[in-house]
Amino acid sequence: MNTQFKKGILEMCILSIIHDHDMYGFEVIEKLSSEIDVNENTVYPILRRLTSQGLFDTYIEQTKIGAPRKYYKITELGKEKFNDYETEWTAFLKGVFKLLGGMRDER
């Protein structure tokens, strides 16, 4: 799969899981890798890029294991971006399924 395409999907997935509730870095990695086959070490750079683009805010919270943790929270801009992604992705998938269905019918 094209790397840029894969990165785009990962961005959307990260926006999606943090959309529902705030998460810390390792939690995002765990959640993503439990659902999809993902190269775990690409997650943090994406998180950081999306934060620098203003799609996430961060805040620090104390933890039981000692050191404080950085949490990621989606911003309004992030929500807008996620909605755009969702619309584009749904339209894209619709087209793909239509093509696949069409090919199956032809066969």
Place this chain on the structure above:
Amino acid sequence: MKGKYLEDLREILEEYEANKAEIDDIINDYAQLYDDAKANGKSDEEIYQILGKPDEVVDDLMDSLKFKRHKDKGNKIVALMPFISVITYMILGFVYNLWNPGWIVFLSIPMVAIIANTRFKNAIVALSPFLSVIAFLILGFEFQLWHPGWMVFLFIPMSAIILNTRLKDMFVAISPFVATIIFIVLGFYYDLWNPGWLVFLMIPMIGVLYKPNKLHVFLYELSFIVAIGFYLYMGYVYELWAYGGLGFLLPFGIGILLGDVKFELDAIEGPQKNKVIVMLLTIFFCIAAFLTLGFVLDGWIYAWQVFLLIPVVAILAFDKFRFTAIAPFVAVVLFFSIGYFFDMFHISWLAFMIIPIAAILENA
């Protein structure tokens, strides 16, 4: 392990001259990721996999990093280098009639680009083909030392090993090159081809030093020393070199007894197995081709180029294919072959231009 990982990451970020506050922030984030992974029961090796190699992490972080301003100065110099080179070339040619080897100044274009845009370690490795070519031409043209001057090209794989291998593995990895240099010097200058080849035994002798069982280390080293002593004794005293060679059955036998010598490649599994086989075949092919070209065609001057196949095959087998990575080796072969076989060194340096061209096309 955590400390080393974070230290490596910081070092690379600092080499890229990323903003100090940003470096601290990234290091804090990775320290947290490390702690969280540990708290989830992951081992250090698993965490290393999850977080990724520090240099790859930095590559992925590049588009979100802010750099200090003076990095721009480097790019200005890179942009100016073609003009500076042309002016220098003209001055060398018209004023001093040094058209040849004045063209060497053009090698400064890719070299400056590498220095300005590549991290220290990678810059040395990337510069090694250029430095080797320059040293080789000086040895060849000035001192007629084409052979064994070609040995300067061993600097290319050696620099890569020294700068990218852990100290523990470095001595083993570098020993074949050191042995080759000593062997060639002993052979050509002192006609000691035999027993000069014994220097190659330094490879297994250094290798076994890292075995955890000290008794095994002792047995191996002792068997090598006894075998070498027996070989030299039989050779020099009785002229029976071939019988003396039987002594090497001793370390070989110890290898079988201790379970280190196996007649199978099953120890290596999965896709790595085929790659290792390809690498071994490549090394054997290169040595055979080099010796054949050297002894049969007296082609010592150009035969060294076959060794460039080893790093190229290693890059193709173990890394993602990027022409930029193999471009320096292709350029060296084109440069030397066109220059040597067609006596066109004054034009063949243009081959080095494929390196920045490949880098620009692949990274654009």
